Amino acid sequence: MGFDDNTKELKLLALIALCFVLISPAVAYDPLDPSGNVTIRWDIMSWTSDGYLATVTIFNFQLYRNIMNPGWTLGWTWAKKEVIWTVVGAQATEQGDCSKFKLKIPHSCKRNPQVVDLLPGAPFNMQYQNCCKGGVLTSWGQEPTAAFSAFQIAVGQSGTSNKTVKLPKDFKFLGPGPGYTCGPARVVPSTVILSDDLRRKSQALMSWNVTCTYSQFLASKNPSCCVSFSSFYSDKITPCPTCACGCQNNDTCVTSGSKIPQEDEKSAAKKVDNPPLLQCTHHMCRVRVHWHVKFNYHDYWRAKIAIINFDYRNNYTQWTLVAQHPNLNNVTQVFSFQYKPVLPYESINDTGMFYGLKYYNDMLMQAGPLGNVQSEVLMKKDKNTFTLKQGWAFPRKVYFNGDECMLPPPDSYPTLPNSANKLPTSVSFMAIYVFFSIFFHMVVTVVQ
Known part of the structure; x- marks a missing residue:
């Protein structure tokens, strides 16, 4: 058997092993x-x-x-x-x-x-x-x-x-x-x-x-949530990928101004989960998470997080949001959400869980004006790793209620201007705060 034959055999074995991994319980x-x-x-x-x-x-x-x-x-x-x-x-x-x-x-x-x-x-x-x-x-x-x-x-x-x-x-x-x-x-x-x-x-x-x-x-062939990005240093908004959660229901979604069908009372009485009734969006997800890089201070930086529900039938009670980001090991303060580090391994502390305050925002309401919750997180800079270049300020993974959300492709992230080697931090923060608060509100409420 020659070298080429050995290579082909190794490739075949690798393919078979991959198939076993994909169909075995290990995917859990x-x-x-x-x-x-x-x-x-x-x-x-x-x-x-x-x-x-x-x-x-x-x-x-x-x-x-x-x-x-x-x-x-x-x-x-x-x-x-x-x-x-x-x-x-x-x-x-x-x-x-x-x-x-x-x-x-x-x-x-x-x-x-x-x-x-x-x-x-x-x-x-x-x-x-x-x-x-x-x-x-x-x-x-x-x-x-x-x-x-x-x-x-x-x-x-x-x-x-x-x-x-x-x-x-x-x-x-x-x-x-x-x-x-x-x-x-x-x-x-x-x-x-x-x-x-x-x-x-x-x-x-x-x-x-x-x-x-x-x-x-095993639960679903498509994700149930997606992630979008924006930042103070760019006017570019990175939306959720198109059909991030599948577009097979595009013909049954609810357009703006349409009458919303009432919940099936028989299904509710029988304790059967009503299928999602989604607002028409280009991503067709039940939930969208938006991560906005808001401020860059001298020793700290701030991100704003919004979770938007596009499902007209389902509330999310006691929801959880998990993000993986290298600077979550230096969280200084979280506003209007609860926060706990997630430590899957003792040597790694780059993952955290956000969830709502009891009786305040621990229920994410159905799609509509009240169908969103928001918070901000302040993180101390690690001088050795902190940067705003190449999408570093955005999370690597995001989970909502335990399911991994679809992230945009990295080449679509908001980019730092070439001329901005170091962003000024002594500008009037009051003017910046007002401008970007309005900008973020527009991003969150826009119908995608």
Whole structure:
């Protein structure tokens, strides 16, 4: 075999390896959140005459991906002929065929049941600790105390000991749409549970875990958000790429002045997410993030961030925005947003998470006049790396609600004038502030 043949064979092997990478579960790996996952913990707390009573807890261990409305749905397939006698803190979506039961009717006889969380305000006798959030979970990095949910389930016809109980199979987690892939249930050391007053410990009789990971590629073939840029040193606005989120719905989008169709009440009652109803734009994204380089001081520089919702049907409650930028290791102040560093690796501190202030701007409203939130971030200059040339002042990656947004091509970024080797910082900042505040407001509100 000659050199050319070896080269061809290596290329073929490389192509095959690439194909395996693209279609394997490894695509769920997120370099900014390498250990992020949703973990379902199943704890058997007592045995019954024909089965067991268990607590099921769902933990959202993802740093910046929330479980949004209409909330999580958890499904699985029973290993034998189990039934669900009762559920507290949640409910099965279908009862199934329970015709063989005459005296006591199970809550669900489905072989592959699906369970959803109860809505806030559920009757007291149906509530369980940490339940009833409508399936909405915050990210672990944003608010750990609101990042988990639990319900109690009584299972029958399952066996009444560790040796006779069989673990459910084929777990599915929808939160609130596709994109999650769950591994098999695995028995783990029995969970030790503290009482509310932290004075008493109890131990589960048997515990198993299921781990589910998210892949944006599995969730949708197109991004859901895009990014646009502008700067004080250039009159050029870099828009989102055309068809950044696909243009297949261009014929069903809403043009300016059109009547907005009302939300489907039946879908809302059935806890089904309404499909997005988008404002007509050249990018056709549900959300646009705009990053504006606002000021260049002597020791600091300032950027303004706006998030605009183009979806007439969906609000974004407790949204998150993650940006990767080399100067985020020197954040001095963030105005009107909360901010936390995201540290996927100990040696790297170039990523941060922004989210809204509670009861102020933690909900991004539907498309329209109120469909945007804005903030500014002040960063201290690193004399060794700071520059405004070649797009350095713009982020490398942007995520909204955990999904990576489409960035413009680098050659389209606002460019620094050739004559401006060092921008003056002693000019009247009041005049500059007024001018660029008006300019930024025009950029944010323009319909793209």
